[in-house]
Amino acid sequence: MRLTDRFDVRIPDSQLSREVTQLIRDTESDLLFSHSTRVYFWGALIGRRKGLIFDPELLYTAAMFHDVGLTQRYQKSQLRFEVDGANAARDFLRGHGICDTDVDKVWSAIALHTTPGIPEHMHSEIALLQAGAGMDVAGRGFEDFPDEERDAVISLYPRGAHFAQQMIDEFYNGMKHRPQSTFGTFNDDFLAYKDPAFKRVDLCNIILCSHWEHG
Template sequence: MATDVIAGITIPDSKLAREATELIRDTESDLLYHHSVRVYFWGSLLGRRRQLRFDPELLYIASMFHDLGLTSRYQQSQLRFEVDGANAARDFLRSRGVAESDIATVWAAIALHTTPGIPEHMHPEIALIQAGAGMDVAGRGYQDLGDDEREAVIAAHPRGHDFKHGIIDAFYEGMKHRPDTTFGTFNDDVLAFKDPNFKRADLCSIILASRWPD
């Protein structure tokens, strides 16, 4: 794992971080791996810009595991992909004796990273995983970082050719076998975009069709 300073941010050079990097590098595609590392850098840069105090190691672990649930090892899972990643990070951290309070923070950061309106009011590590992922996927906060910062991170961990369609494809492949888990999130947008036969769940119809008489 490179420990060079990129835009003033360094990947934690700890045994825990190195083992997480090795696990994710061996499991995820290049697209997801480099995306995950960039999430750490964007989250760190945005945290620094917002003057938030956060634990770089916890932020890095959460970044690395946040999309693990999209990989082929979870092709049979019927959990939300975010929960698969959160559970994997929890098992990883518990096996290495990390404090339960820190594990809970990492779990929530991963589980909530596609749930808007909540993480930004929680621990900085939780807020910054969502912020970093939103920056890399949708460009949220793009204007808050300097050209030199963005260019330095992309040079070290490139987006590659047509990342926009590539990440949509990765989301689709990780969720198409569990469409019901996208209800209540914006993940159903991916299934609707990729599959013309996908039917969105409708909360109002669910309420009206419930067994309550009125």
């Protein structure tokens, strides 16, 4: 069963999308590539179900770039991995003559996809990327998808038996060299889970020890 035939959700058939696909295929592991593609499908299905107006090409680009900051290319970066991915997508889209308004949507979608409570109040592409990523990684909204929709997506881009642990490993390997970038996000959970020696930053301690208190 093809998802495109049965549910009228498909990867955009454009030169831009084909180039995005090839670039990410050449850059990411099979795990991240399949995950990113599923994120697009989940997001597009949510958008269709909710009657949202969105640009499939922009959503697809955001989905495919959203975890590229975890790859080997960024093993020396000290930025948040989301910002690395957002910057990469921005450079790609600008190189293809995409207008600044659309570039900003994709940048924000990627940069904010691990920031709860904000994306759902922004443009549809931004909200749907976070929703799709949450569905694929943590099963957020799982019960809202009929079995046939879930089965159709997974049949095209399988998760594999050990996806959860492998995805945790991908996050950890993409951020262990920049632990400070996880402050203020839930990304420090991955470092704490994998590294018993990891120390979380405590904002209360920062405030209490600041120059304002001891200057």
